Amino acid sequence: MAHEKKISTPLIDEALKNLHIGDKLLITGVIYTGRDAAHKRLIELIDQGKELPFDIKGQIIYFVGPAPAKPGRPIGSAGPTTSYRMDAYSPKLIERGLKGMIGKGMRSQEVKDAMVKYKAVYLGATGGAGALIAKSIKKAEIIAYEDLGPEAIRRLEVEAFPAVVINDIYGKDLYAEGVKQYAQG
Amino acid sequence: MREVSAAEITQAVKGLFIDANIDLGEDVLTAFRKALETEESPTGKEVLNELIENARIAKEEGVAICQDTGLAVVFVELGQDVHVTGGDLIEAINQGVRQGYQDGYLRKSACHCFTRKNTGDNTPAIVHLEIVPGSTIKLIAAPKGGGSENMSRVMMLTPSVGLTGIKEFIVQRVKESGANPCPPVIVGVGIGGTFEQAALIAKKALLRPIGSTNPDAEAAAIEEDLLKRINNLGIGPQGYGGRTTALAVHVNMIPCHIASLPVAVNIQCHAHRHKEAVI
Numbered sequence A: 001m002a003h004e005k006k007i008s009t010p011l012i013d014e015a016l017k018n019l020h021i022g023d024k025l026l027i028t029g030v031i032y033t034g035r036d037a038a039h040k041r042l043i044e045l046i047d048q049g050k051e052l053p054f055d056i057k058g059q060i061i062y063f064v065g066p067a068p069a070k071p072g073r074p075i076g077s078a079g080p081t082t083s084y085r086m087d088a089y090s091p092k093l094i095e096r097g098l099k100g101m102i103g104k105g106m107r108s109q110e111v112k113d114a115m116v117k118y119k120a121v122y123l124g125a126t127g128g129a130g131a132l133i134a135k136s137i138k139k140a141e142i143i144a145y146e147d148l149g150p151e152a153i154r155r156l157e158v159e160a161f162p163a164v165v166i167n168d169i170y171g172k173d174l175y176a177e178g179v180k181q182y183a184q185g
Numbered sequence B: 001m002r003e004v005s006a007a008e009i010t011q012a013v014k015g016l017f018i019d020a021n022i023d024l025g026e027d028v029l030t031a032f033r034k035a036l037e038t039e040e041s042p043t044g045k046e047v048l049n050e051l052i053e054n055a056r057i058a059k060e061e062g063v064a065i066c067q068d069t070g071l072a073v074v075f076v077e078l079g080q081d082v083h084v085t086g087g088d089l090i091e092a093i094n095q096g097v098r099q100g101y102q103d104g105y106l107r108k109s110a111c112h113c114f115t116r117k118n119t120g121d122n123t124p125a126i127v128h129l130e131i132v133p134g135s136t137i138k139l140i141a142a143p144k145g146g147g148s149e150n151m152s153r154v155m156m157l158t159p160s161v162g163l164t165g166i167k168e169f170i171v172q173r174v175k176e177s178g179a180n181p182c183p184p185v186i187v188g189v190g191i192g193g194t195f196e197q198a199a200l201i202a203k204k205a206l207l208r209p210i211g212s213t214n215p216d217a218e219a220a221a222i223e224e225d226l227l228k229r230i231n232n233l234g235i236g237p238q239g240y241g242g243r244t245t246a247l248a249v250h251v252n253m254i255p256c257h258i259a260s261l262p263v264a265v266n267i268q269c270h271a272h273r274h275k276e277a278v279i
Helices: A013-016 A038-047 A092-094 A107-117 A130-136 A145-151 A174-182 B006-022 B026-038 B042-061 B089-103 B159-176 B197-206 B215-232
Strands: A004-008 A025-035 A060-062 A098-101 A122-124 A135-146 A154-168 B002-005 B069-079 B082-083 B127-132 B136-144 B153-157 B185-193 B247-258 B263-268 B277-279
Touching: A038 A092, A038 A145, A092 A107, A107 A122, A130 B042, A154 A174, B002 B006, B006 B082, B006 B136, B006 B277, B026 B042, B026 B247, B042 B153, B069 B089, B082 B185, B153 B159, B153 B197, B159 B185, B159 B215, B159 B263, B185 B197, B185 B215, B197 B247, B197 B263, B215 B247
Parallel strands: A004 A025, A025 A060, A060 A098, A098 A122, B002 B082, B069 B127, B185 B247
Antiparallel strands: A025 A154, A122 A154, A135 A154, B069 B136, B136 B277, B153 B263, B185 B263
16 A cells, blocks of 8 residues: 555545545545445435435445444444445435445446546445454444444444545556456466 | 253354354464465555454454354254254254344344345344264354355356366356455355255355365365465455465365256355354
């Protein structure tokens, strides 16, 4: 990782210009959680012309369904889930001002195209490091879809949340570049 | 006939799932440390160090290694001279899962296929029951996360493709999975049997300790070759590029039908959790 950059939310286009694939980020501020079921509902609201439960302009959605919090803690283990399941939904949210997504795993061409067109980034958190990642989450509050349990939308307050830039606004892809660099035979 | 109470089974299953989800096996940790020595990618090394640190935090604080605490897979080797008393075996296991996921602050991930409504207690458990000689019960709790399970496949190959075709299919599966299943992965392979048996022996292959040698020399040679080829793919830890795509490849092989060549690839993420107990 070439750089370690501190960024805060909400994200602005100017800040995104400085982010390149492979950059290590420490994110501070508010981020929102959402997985398959919550995304489905958000898109239904958009299709019906209704308001979303939070203003997504400039925001980051973290693809996570946390484990229950032990007493006295804000959250349980909270690592990323695989992102491709959100591919069908993400372009519509990016079009409406979503600036960042945190997950793990490859995204579709449609999502990558939307990130270039509307200026948004896709960030990787270390999958399976949920206990470590939870350390950077200081507060968690359910703001929508409580009935979805682990899949409810949560507003998280994070401090120095570790992530890596996988797709930047220039259309580059860390997964493709990384494999190219290390593939043999 | 030795009697074992259903309550005792419930208690054991509960403890095993909590333990499995919090305490990563020493074989996995050893494999992380070994990979650190050979990994060339700085980002890859950083990820491996994060995984070691994550395991330490999880154990120390008694929290789940990964938020995806899995569907509750249980392998039962039931001695034929055991009589389960005071309840039904499967319900005793489900009760253990229910209690373990509740009391251990583990995520409940079981849901209805279409409505996606959560069952609320991570049941039903996926129970694989085998009757064996003896008067003990061996229970293996192996919580399985969705991300790596989604990348797994069963394929009915044509016998003419032979071992070359089998290897090609397995390497291709890992390649196409890329970053999705949380590499470095453990690749469980089942060759032979029927459609469902191939998948089951692939999953069982995952339970063998990492770093152990397959007693079947033919399978051991396949494992060695596959591990090399998979680690030459360049996917690396978390798919960010690197040398460590898989920590191990484990192959189980049994005879198949003269018309068939079933192959199953069960991909396991680095949060490779399983604990066992004998009652």
